[in-house]
Amino acid sequence: MKHRVLMQIGLALTVLLGFADSAEAADKVKAVASFSILGDMISQVGGDRVEVVTLVGPDGDAHVFSPTPADAKTLAGADVFFVNGLGFEGWLQRLEKASGFKGRVVVTSDGVKPLTMEEEGHHHGGEDHAHADHAKGHDDDEDDEEDEEEVDDPHAWQDLANGKIYVGNIRDGLIAADPEGRATYEANAANYLERLAKEDAAVRAALATLPEARRKIITSHDAFNYFGMAYGLEIVAPEGVSTESEASAKDVAKIIRQIKADKIPAVFVENITDRRLLDQIARETGAKIGGTLYSDALSGPDGPAPTYLDMFRHNVGALTAALSS
Numbered sequence: 001m002k003h004r005v006l007m008q009i010g011l012a013l014t015v016l017l018g019f020a021d022s023a024e025a026a027d028k029v030k031a032v033a034s035f036s037i038l039g040d041m042i043s044q045v046g047g048d049r050v051e052v053v054t055l056v057g058p059d060g061d062a063h064v065f066s067p068t069p070a071d072a073k074t075l076a077g078a079d080v081f082f083v084n085g086l087g088f089e090g091w092l093q094r095l096e097k098a099s100g101f102k103g104r105v106v107v108t109s110d111g112v113k114p115l116t117m118e119e120e121g122h123h124h125g126g127e128d129h130a131h132a133d134h135a136k137g138h139d140d141d142e143d144d145e146e147d148e149e150e151v152d153d154p155h156a157w158q159d160l161a162n163g164k165i166y167v168g169n170i171r172d173g174l175i176a177a178d179p180e181g182r183a184t185y186e187a188n189a190a191n192y193l194e195r196l197a198k199e200d201a202a203v204r205a206a207l208a209t210l211p212e213a214r215r216k217i218i219t220s221h222d223a224f225n226y227f228g229m230a231y232g233l234e235i236v237a238p239e240g241v242s243t244e245s246e247a248s249a250k251d252v253a254k255i256i257r258q259i260k261a262d263k264i265p266a267v268f269v270e271n272i273t274d275r276r277l278l279d280q281i282a283r284e285t286g287a288k289i290g291g292t293l294y295s296d297a298l299s300g301p302d303g304p305a306p307t308y309l310d311m312f313r314h315n316v317g318a319l320t321a322a323l324s325s
């Protein structure tokens with residue numbers, strides 16, 4: 001009971017703090033970001049002119065997020081709302097409706113060439129599906145599900161070339177919301193785009209040193225297809241492109257066989273998902289745990305990946321350390 005009261009006080013504070021830190025804040029453009037990676041990108045482009053509130057914070061899982069009334073209130077007070085799109089935020093419409101937000105929504109992945117995935121019956125609220133899958137109880141090798149469908153892979157930010165498209169959309173969205181700030185947003189974006197290009201070159205240089213045979217890893221959910229495609233790594237995951245549906249026993253068995261057959265050297269846990277499944281897979285195959293990859297969220301300010309660019313530095317460091325030899 002006490003706990004609940006504290007939570008309510010916490011929520012009330014969140015609402016109060018949402019957009020009203022100081023008198024100065026009143027003049028700023030109020031931007032809401034659906035998740036932490038966008039939050040950082042908007043701060044980089046917006047600089048001092050923009051106040052950013054992030055809905056799904058550090059280490060949070062935006063796939064399964066449930067917006068609260070406080071989130072609706074935050075959005076209601078916003079000038080512009082930045083989202084990923086590509087089906088990442090399944091809760092958007094619910095939130096927009098609850099908030100009555102009629103402002104500008106910027107889909108930051110607009111212009112990205114999406115990758116698609118075959119997903120087994122990607123119904124929202126995937127738990128039912130996972131259970132149904134167990135209940136079927138047969139363990140075929142093949143993906144013989146008749147209910148497979150093609151879905152967009154939302155994790156486009158994991159390729160820095162796409163990150164540049166996001167930054168362009170954020171710059172244009174901020175200019176539309178605050179035309180007076182155009183020069184600032186253009187200068188900040190140009191500077192940031194340069195840093196993204198440098199990081200892209202650094203990622204390529206670091207991963208180029210990896211032996212061909214060791215360019216294959218396991219993560220918990222399919223968050224790194226854009227990364228693998230851009231930087232020459234093959235990434236296999238027991239869960240699909242959303243964390244909504246749990247991996248079935250069949251998926252796990254298949255991965256374990258693949259790790260053994262392909263001699264995949266390392267499995268990586270993710271900052272947003274439970275690591276027990278990966279620990280089990282590592283135990284059963286003898287593959288080592290290569291560390292933690294930041295997939296769908298940044299770390300907190302004191303963690304190893306507090307910004308979008310830090311996320312790449314951390315992930316590439318973990319990959320090269322585990323796969324070098």
Ligand code: ZN
Pocket residue numbers: 063155221222223241242243295296
């Ligand atoms: Zn994800």
